[in-house]
Amino acid sequence: MxxxxxxxxxxxxxxNVAACAVMTGALLATSLAGAGSLAAxxxxxxxxxxxxxxxxxVSTRANHSNGDSSKIAVGENTGANREAFLRFHTETKxxxxxxxxxxxxxxxxxxxxxxxxxxxxxxxxxxxxASNAPQAGALLKTVxxxxxxxxxSIALTGLVSADNGLNIVLQRTDGGITRxxxxxxxxxxxxxxxxxxxxxxxxxxxxEVEKPGDNQGNGHDSVENCTVSEILVPSCGIxxxxxxxxxxxxxxxxxxxxxxxxxxxxxxxxxxYKRGQSAMxxxxxxxxxxxxxxxxxxxxxNWKPTGMTWKQVAEGKADxxxxxxxxxxxxxxxxxxxxxxxxxxxxxxxxNAGSGQTAKDYANFYRHVVQVLRANGADNMVTVMxxxxxxxxxxxxxxDQLYPGNDVVDWIAQDPYxxxxxxxWLTDMEGMVNRTTNSKTWPGFYNWAASKYPSxxxxxxxxxxxxxxxxxxxxxxxxxxxxxxxxxxxxxxxLVYWDSMGYTPSGSKLSVGITRVDSKQDSLTAxxxxxxEEFMNAARESYLD
Numbered sequence: 001m002x003x004x005x006x007x008x009x010x011x012x013x014x015x016n017v018a019a020c021a022v023m024t025g026a027l028l029a030t031s032l033a034g035a036g037s038l039a040a041x042x043x044x045x046x047x048x049x050x051x052x053x054x055x056x057x058v059s060t061r062a063n064h065s066n067g068d069s070s071k072i073a074v075g076e077n078t079g080a081n082r083e084a085f086l087r088f089h090t091e092t093k094x095x096x097x098x099x100x101x102x103x104x105x106x107x108x109x110x111x112x113x114x115x116x117x118x119x120x121x122x123x124x125x126x127x128x129x130a131s132n133a134p135q136a137g138a139l140l141k142t143v144x145x146x147x148x149x150x151x152x153s154i155a156l157t158g159l160v161s162a163d164n165g166l167n168i169v170l171q172r173t174d175g176g177i178t179r180x181x182x183x184x185x186x187x188x189x190x191x192x193x194x195x196x197x198x199x200x201x202x203x204x205x206x207x208e209v210e211k212p213g214d215n216q217g218n219g220h221d222s223v224e225n226c227t228v229s230e231i232l233v234p235s236c237g238i239x240x241x242x243x244x245x246x247x248x249x250x251x252x253x254x255x256x257x258x259x260x261x262x263x264x265x266x267x268x269x270x271x272x273y274k275r276g277q278s279a280m281x282x283x284x285x286x287x288x289x290x291x292x293x294x295x296x297x298x299x300x301x302n303w304k305p306t307g308m309t310w311k312q313v314a315e316g317k318a319d320x321x322x323x324x325x326x327x328x329x330x331x332x333x334x335x336x337x338x339x340x341x342x343x344x345x346x347x348x349x350x351x352n353a354g355s356g357q358t359a360k361d362y363a364n365f366y367r368h369v370v371q372v373l374r375a376n377g378a379d380n381m382v383t384v385m386x387x388x389x390x391x392x393x394x395x396x397x398x399x400d401q402l403y404p405g406n407d408v409v410d411w412i413a414q415d416p417y418x419x420x421x422x423x424x425w426l427t428d429m430e431g432m433v434n435r436t437t438n439s440k441t442w443p444g445f446y447n448w449a450a451s452k453y454p455s456x457x458x459x460x461x462x463x464x465x466x467x468x469x470x471x472x473x474x475x476x477x478x479x480x481x482x483x484x485x486x487x488x489x490x491x492x493x494x495l496v497y498w499d500s501m502g503y504t505p506s507g508s509k510l511s512v513g514i515t516r517v518d519s520k521q522d523s524l525t526a527x528x529x530x531x532x533e534e535f536m537n538a539a540r541e542s543y544l545d
Contacts, residue, residue: 046089049193051183052165053087053125057133058532060264064525067125070185071107071534074114075172080264082177083133084170085123088193094161099196102154102168105181105189108534110541111147112176116140118159119167136169145178148225151189166193177541179534226542231382231410232298232336233457237538238486239494240531241269241300243462247501247516253285259499262518265531268540269338270297271461271496276306277321280328282337290335296543300338300461300496302386303369309356310342310365322372330377339373340461341366343386344415345402346393359401366404382410386461389414389445391436406453411494413459414445417512418478419466426466426474429482433460433489450491459494464515466502467523475519479526483533493539 046052055067060080066073073082094100102116118137140158159166172178181188226236244259244267246252252272260266270289274281282290282299289297305313312318342348342362350357370383385403393399403409416432419425424437434444443451449458465478486492502514518524530536 048089048091049195050089051086051191052089054085054182054184054191055123055125055128056082056084057128057130058082058264059130061129061528062131063129064528065127065129067128068184069529070182070188072170072180072182072191073177073532074170074180075109075112075177076175083136084180085119085128085133086168086170086191087119087125087164088166088168088191090161090166090193090195092195094159094166094195096158096160098157098159100156100159100166101194101196102152102156103189103192103194104152104154105191106145106148106150106152107179107181107188108149108538109145109147109178110176112145112172112174112178113142114145114152114178115142115171115173116154116156117169117171119169121162121164121167123167136171147176147178168193177537226538228539228543230336231457232338233493234539234542236542237535237540238492239268239298239459239496239539240536241267241271241298241494241496243271243273243496243498245498245500246505247499253289255499256289259517262524263531264528266295266540267297268543269300269494269496271300271302274301274303277308277318280325282329282333287332290337296540298335298337299333300340300384302340302343302461304342310361311356311358314361314364314368316368318369319372322369323376326373326376326378329373329381330379333378333380336380336382338384338411339381340384340386340413341369343413343461344388345386346388346390346396346399349396349398349402351398359398362402363404367408370404370408383408384411384413384459384461385409386413386415387445389416391438391442394442394445394448400452403453406455409453409456411459412449412453412456413461414449415462416445416460417462417464417466417498417515419464419468419511419513422471426468426471428478429485430488432463433492446489446491456491457493458491459496460492461494461496462498463495464498464500464512466513466515467519468513473522475523476526479523479530483530483535487535 054072055065055069056073058064058066058080059082072084072086074084075082117139120134120137122134138158140156141154143152143154145152159168181190183190226234228234242256242259244252244255246255247258250258256267256270270286272281272286281301286299289295290299305318308317342365345362348357349359349362351359366385373381387393414433416435418427418432423431424435427435433446436442436444442448446458449456465475467475497517498512498515499517500510500515502510504510517527
């Protein structure tokens with residue numbers, strides 16, 4: 001029961017559902033054990049036209065099954081192609097002359113063409129993968145999809161049922177993606193078919209019916225309606241990026257590519273760290289990653305001065321460098337990029353007189369750097385106020401003095417990690433971004449920032465989930481619940497993951513633990529499923545060239 005404690009503190013809807021499921025399962029197991037010889041109730045027979053199995057394959061995940069997914073994904077997204085398999089119960093045999101109406105509820109994706117094909121019969125919902133998926137049959141129809149929340153009613157002929165029902169395959173070959181409610185989605189509209197006898201001449205063409213009210217959305221807009229603001233705030237979904245640490249001695253640039261391969265998708269944000277008063281950025285390698293075809297990575301820099309106090313920088317000691325940097329940015333940074341200044345500054349505050357490192361000194365430092373960069377041509381810079389965000393600092397008398405002003409801050413960020421002991425430190429997404437031991441003195445960083453600066457979007461500029469052997473299912477459980485919880489945190493618009501082995505290059509152990517996403521196979525599978533959700537892709541799909 002150790003793992004159950006990780007989610008035992010008060011939360012919103014995600015925890016309540018999980019808790020009810022656990023309690024119901026325990027009570028059911030107890031009652032069945034006591035029932036002894038009582039027979040299990042018979043399952044109701046499926047109705048005519050009801051879906052009995054649905055799943056989809058993913059080309060980059062050869063042995064992964066999606067039979068229990070709440071969605072059916074079709075088409076290409078982040079380099080992975082998806083093909084859907086549907087099976088329906090039919091009371092009578094379907095022949096090529098039968099008229100079949102296929103109903104699908106689309107809940108997201110991109111505009112394009114959806115292909116409907118005769119499906120093979122030799123597949124199983126719980127075991128179909130890209131490596132064993134049988135070949136589809138003849139193409140029957142191609143219909144247009146808008147990418148909006150809509151219901152399609154498609155008239156088909158030419159289908160033939162098998163002994164196990166009517167099988168249909170869905171494909172997209174135009175580079176887009178369509179997401180459809182599956183039979184597992186509790187509040188969705190499962191696919192269905194209606195059989196109406198032999199074909200009548202003049203019927204059977206592709207037909208799309210969008211029902212009134214279907215376009216109301218499901219918590220986020222369709223991709224074709226999504227936008228990205230001047231300060232890189234997506235109107236739909238959330239950015240996902242990384243500070244990918246080298247895991248085997250490779251370069252930071254190669255580490256990013258390796259992390260993307262592990263993640264099976266490109267990153268929306270690539271996080272880099274710059275120190276001192278000499279480096280010019282963005283550099284050639286970083287611009288290559290930004291401009292790579294089909295990638296559209298947003299560059300994110302964290303700059304920190306060396307050999308100078310905040311007060312000295314605010315007084316102009318680094319101006320020569322900052323002016324040169326601004327001119328370099330003007331010449332080379334053709335796209336918007338993020339910039340944070342001396343991130344996690346709370347650790348370096350020294351309130352002693354004359355230290356040059358007081359909270360007010362930091363605010364002056366931040367304001368001065370932004371003003372000098374802007375005045376000298378760094379027009380594409382989007383500024384990030386990047387706190388550590390922990391309670392220890394939030395309760396300090398000087399904490400509010402760090403803020404340099406709304407006019408020089410575009411985003412507010414924190415760097416939380418899930419590690420240590422439950423329930424405060426080893427916690428879930430909602431607990432991590434609002435970590436506190438006393439909500440009266442500290443409401444949690446997300447709540448504090450949302451209340452204090454309601455107009456500012458928030459990001460996790462660094463964050464990670466530890467793999468702790470004492471809690472073997474914790475990490476996979478974190479990923480399984482994160483997507484739903486993120487939709488309850490509307491201020492969060494970007495997540496930038498810290499992927500690490502848990503040690504510094506010199507061999508020192510990091511307190512935040514082993515955050516690499518492939519620390520265990522079940523953790524990696526849950527992480528990839530997390531990234532595959534519509535909410536995690538809507539921003540990216542709206543931003544691609």
